[in-house]
Amino acid sequence: MSTLEALWTELADVKDELALRDWFPGTSGNLSIKVSDDPLNFLVTASGKDKRRRTNEDFLLVDAEGIAVDPTHLRASAETGLHAKVYQLTDAGCCLHVHTVDNNVISELYGDEGQITFRGQELIKAFNIWEEDGAITVPIIENYADLKTLAECFGTVIGPDTRAVLIRNHGITVWGRSGFEAKKHLEALEFLFSYHIKLKSLQKLHDGQPSLI
Amino acid sequence: MSTLEALWTELADVKDELALRDWFPGTSGNLSIKVSDDPLNFLVTASGKDKRRRTNEDFLLVDAEGIAVDPTHLRASAETGLHAKVYQLTDAGCCLHVHTVDNNVISELYGDEGQITFRGQELIKAFNIWEEDGAITVPIIENYADLKTLAECFGTVIGPDTRAVLIRNHGITVWGRSGFEAKKHLEALEFLFSYHIKLKSLQKLHDGQPSLI
Amino acid sequence: MSTLEALWTELADVKDELALRDWFPGTSGNLSIKVSDDPLNFLVTASGKDKRRRTNEDFLLVDAEGIAVDPTHLRASAETGLHAKVYQLTDAGCCLHVHTVDNNVISELYGDEGQITFRGQELIKAFNIWEEDGAITVPIIENYADLKTLAECFGTVIGPDTRAVLIRNHGITVWGRSGFEAKKHLEALEFLFSYHIKLKSLQKLHDGQPSLI
Amino acid sequence: MSTLEALWTELADVKDELALRDWFPGTSGNLSIKVSDDPLNFLVTASGKDKRRRTNEDFLLVDAEGIAVDPTHLRASAETGLHAKVYQLTDAGCCLHVHTVDNNVISELYGDEGQITFRGQELIKAFNIWEEDGAITVPIIENYADLKTLAECFGTVIGPDTRAVLIRNHGITVWGRSGFEAKKHLEALEFLFSYHIKLKSLQKLHDGQPSLI
Numbered sequence: 001m002s003t004l005e006a007l008w009t010e011l012a013d014v015k016d017e018l019a020l021r022d023w024f025p026g027t028s029g030n031l032s033i034k035v036s037d038d039p040l041n042f043l044v045t046a047s048g049k050d051k052r053r054r055t056n057e058d059f060l061l062v063d064a065e066g067i068a069v070d071p072t073h074l075r076a077s078a079e080t081g082l083h084a085k086v087y088q089l090t091d092a093g094c095c096l097h098v099h100t101v102d103n104n105v106i107s108e109l110y111g112d113e114g115q116i117t118f119r120g121q122e123l124i125k126a127f128n129i130w131e132e133d134g135a136i137t138v139p140i141i142e143n144y145a146d147l148k149t150l151a152e153c154f155g156t157v158i159g160p161d162t163r164a165v166l167i168r169n170h171g172i173t174v175w176g177r178s179g180f181e182a183k184k185h186l187e188a189l190e191f192l193f194s195y196h197i198k199l200k201s202l203q204k205l206h207d208g209q210p211s212l213i
Numbered sequence: 214m215s216t217l218e219a220l221w222t223e224l225a226d227v228k229d230e231l232a233l234r235d236w237f238p239g240t241s242g243n244l245s246i247k248v249s250d251d252p253l254n255f256l257v258t259a260s261g262k263d264k265r266r267r268t269n270e271d272f273l274l275v276d277a278e279g280i281a282v283d284p285t286h287l288r289a290s291a292e293t294g295l296h297a298k299v300y301q302l303t304d305a306g307c308c309l310h311v312h313t314v315d316n317n318v319i320s321e322l323y324g325d326e327g328q329i330t331f332r333g334q335e336l337i338k339a340f341n342i343w344e345e346d347g348a349i350t351v352p353i354i355e356n357y358a359d360l361k362t363l364a365e366c367f368g369t370v371i372g373p374d375t376r377a378v379l380i381r382n383h384g385i386t387v388w389g390r391s392g393f394e395a396k397k398h399l400e401a402l403e404f405l406f407s408y409h410i411k412l413k414s415l416q417k418l419h420d421g422q423p424s425l426i
Numbered sequence: 427m428s429t430l431e432a433l434w435t436e437l438a439d440v441k442d443e444l445a446l447r448d449w450f451p452g453t454s455g456n457l458s459i460k461v462s463d464d465p466l467n468f469l470v471t472a473s474g475k476d477k478r479r480r481t482n483e484d485f486l487l488v489d490a491e492g493i494a495v496d497p498t499h500l501r502a503s504a505e506t507g508l509h510a511k512v513y514q515l516t517d518a519g520c521c522l523h524v525h526t527v528d529n530n531v532i533s534e535l536y537g538d539e540g541q542i543t544f545r546g547q548e549l550i551k552a553f554n555i556w557e558e559d560g561a562i563t564v565p566i567i568e569n570y571a572d573l574k575t576l577a578e579c580f581g582t583v584i585g586p587d588t589r590a591v592l593i594r595n596h597g598i599t600v601w602g603r604s605g606f607e608a609k610k611h612l613e614a615l616e617f618l619f620s621y622h623i624k625l626k627s628l629q630k631l632h633d634g635q636p637s638l639i
Numbered sequence: 640m641s642t643l644e645a646l647w648t649e650l651a652d653v654k655d656e657l658a659l660r661d662w663f664p665g666t667s668g669n670l671s672i673k674v675s676d677d678p679l680n681f682l683v684t685a686s687g688k689d690k691r692r693r694t695n696e697d698f699l700l701v702d703a704e705g706i707a708v709d710p711t712h713l714r715a716s717a718e719t720g721l722h723a724k725v726y727q728l729t730d731a732g733c734c735l736h737v738h739t740v741d742n743n744v745i746s747e748l749y750g751d752e753g754q755i756t757f758r759g760q761e762l763i764k765a766f767n768i769w770e771e772d773g774a775i776t777v778p779i780i781e782n783y784a785d786l787k788t789l790a791e792c793f794g795t796v797i798g799p800d801t802r803a804v805l806i807r808n809h810g811i812t813v814w815g816r817s818g819f820e821a822k823k824h825l826e827a828l829e830f831l832f833s834y835h836i837k838l839k840s841l842q843k844l845h846d847g848q849p850s851l852i
Binding site: 022025026027028050052099101102104105108109143145167169170171197200201 | 230234333334335336338339343344345393396397398400401403404407408411412414415
Binding site: 235265312314356358383384410414 | 443447546548551552556557558609610613617621625628
């Protein structure tokens with residue numbers, strides 16, 4: 001199996017697993033995996049597919065501009081530009097964009113504040129953060145309809161410790177050095193989002209309990 | 214495989230997928246797919262089946278009046294008239310009716326207002342709406358026990374941009390040009406309903422946050 | 427396949443489906459199917475099994491007293507007496523007892539009132555109730571530790587229209603003429619419980635909305 | 640099949656089942672099964688694995704100090720010390736550590752009180768508690784970053800009736816004499832946690848209802 005085939009399989013396996021969780025509602029979401037750095041080439045989701053099916057037209061190889069490397073009738077996902085940004089600004093090898101009810105709720109609840117920070121949670125170790133008072137911050141940006149404006153704004157919030165960006169009412173984009181690590185980061189964040197929402201809905205009901213997060 | 218067989222398989226696949234999500238509680242729900250326009254013929258769910266099983270008696274071919282085209286011992290779903298309305302008034306090729314806890318909760322919460330509108334959500338693109346301030350409105354009608362009255366009322370709320378109708382405490386009816394598109398619309402609406410309910414349950418708990426939707 | 431084998435298979439299929447939904451937490455729950463009326467014989471769950479496994483020791487044949495008909499090392503479920511009551515007092519052919527978070531929450535919320543009634547819900551048709559203002563009432567009894575007292579109290583609340591009984595913080599017992607009908611009744615009630623809980627958690631947050639159920 | 644192979648299979652089966660429920664988010668969680676008492680040897684999860692995959696490198700055999708019994712490139716889970724404590728202080732044969740949203744929410748809501756007690760719930764019988772007013776108490780300890788301090792604190796809260804310990808925002812550790820019993824205890828507790836959270840979120844909305852748990 002060539003490297004390209006191995007990376008295709010790695011990405012398709014991640015897609016299958018996320019699809020099983022229903023994390024691509026209404027054909028939303030897209031995924032990519034880096035194939036080469038110089039020039040930047042990556043496999044990215046073809047547009048408009050049913051992500052519960054596994055076919056040999058699920059991904060196509062594109063360059064840093066999101067242009068298909070080989071002639072194809074497939075159209076790269078409209079959000080390919082966000083994936084390119086991630087590969088240009090970080091050490092990511094794989095990048096996932098999914099919508100869940102909980103990540104969209106968090107993006108709206110904290111959209112005005114522009115970020116959400118988690119600390120004091122064991123799951124933070126999924127980001128290889130081991131300090132006693134370690135914290136993970138996820139920036140939240142507005143959902144600009146113009147995809148070029150969106151990609152630019154997206155790029156400005158990615159710092160050295162950023163592993164994910166929430167777009168307001170437009171899901172999360174998360175990455176890691178491999179498909180395995182990207183999925184680990186995504187699972188940990190979704191857990192933290194769900195935990196936060198559930199705790200928040202209870203905190204005013206628990207007598208004498210101060211704000212919990 | 215004949216066209217009829219291909220359409221049967223398309224509908225059966227959609228049914229399997231929705232059944233896996235438990236969207237047919239208590240044998241509720243029904244599905245149809247259009248076979249011909251003139252005269253109108255469509256495959257529709259036979260009444261009272263366990264929708265988790267896949268059998269060759271799951272559907273029957275009916276005409277615009279809901280009458281079986283060929284002699285059969287099968288009884289068409291009691292709500293076949295709603296499906297006929299959809300094919301007569303829209304460009305639908307497939308029509309799905311399902312009950313979920315969340316679509317019923319939305320139908321009751323907004324039943325008096327007669328509709329619910331979503332805007333500012335990326336998932337709206339599932340309806341091929343790309344404008345910056347695009348919106349999708351779902352009418353909500355009362356659940357008349359008389360099925361003829363129900364079908365008439367149902368027909369009156371379907372406009373050129375309507376893709377779905379909620380019946381109060383009686384699930385959602387949603388359509389698309391194909392099984393794939395109908396399912397895409399359904400998934401997107403269920404996502405929006407769940408998102409709305411979860412956000413609503415939190416909004417009064419978030420200091421200084423105005424009404425969010 | 428003999429009648430007994432056919433009934434065993436029917437019950438095992440229902441068990442598999444409910445187990446997939448995680449409706450037997452901590453090995454709780456039990457199921458039965460009637461084999462003969464005179465004398466009353468029914469297959470009932472053997473005690474303490476992992477209900478996610480399908481084995482040929484999952485059920486045993488017992489009589490009206492819950493005594494094994496044939497010599498066996500298996501022990502009938504401690505709650506076999508409730509199943510016997512159902513067969514003696516109704517036309518049930520199959521009886522299911524399961525714990526879900528939502529049925530236990532409903533049993534506690536309405537335990538003092540001794541019952542919960544649903545009306546104005548399409549899902550009520552799962553109970554073959556078609557009137558415009560039809561209603562389904564589920565009695566709720568206290569969870570007596572003494573199983574004989576529990577069975578007696580259980581018997582006193584079963585009227586001609588009763589299809590299920592909630593025991594306070596001890597799950598639901600529901601029945602139907604066949605495995606298919608018992609499962610249909612169970613699914614419809616679980617849907618109504620979940621709907622009620624979700625709507626209730628929102629109703630005070632919706633301005634100007636009166637009590638909804 | 641040797642005893643070691645049988646125990647490996649038992650543990651791998653439990654892992655598969657918990658993984659299907661998504662109870663190992665972000666590669667969190669770990670499991671072990673006792674192989675011998677004198678000296679204490681047990682199979683424990685290798686660090687950092689994707690628990691949805693089943694491989695022959697999922698577990699390794701360690702001693703009471705958590706040191707690998709045979710030469711291996713595998714690293715034992717960082718929390719192996721907690722498993723050793725359980726085997727030293729109880730009659731456990733299998734020990735499970737998982738994160739769920741609900742067990743973490745409970746650990747935070749009741750962290751200051753240092754424990755949570757359930758009574759009046761049928762599911763308590765999963766712990767072989769049959770008295771009418773039986774109760775099960777789960778201690779909650781702080782999540783010390785230093786694993787040695789954590790293990791010591793963990794050991795101090797384990798009494799003769801303890802079957803599980805919650806670590807604040809760090810999941811639950813639960814045990815039983817076998818994999819089957821450990822899983823039964825875990826399922827019962829997760830059910831009780833989910834029930835408690837859902838009931839709590841409703842209790843202030845139910846007129847005239849006193850504090851329910």
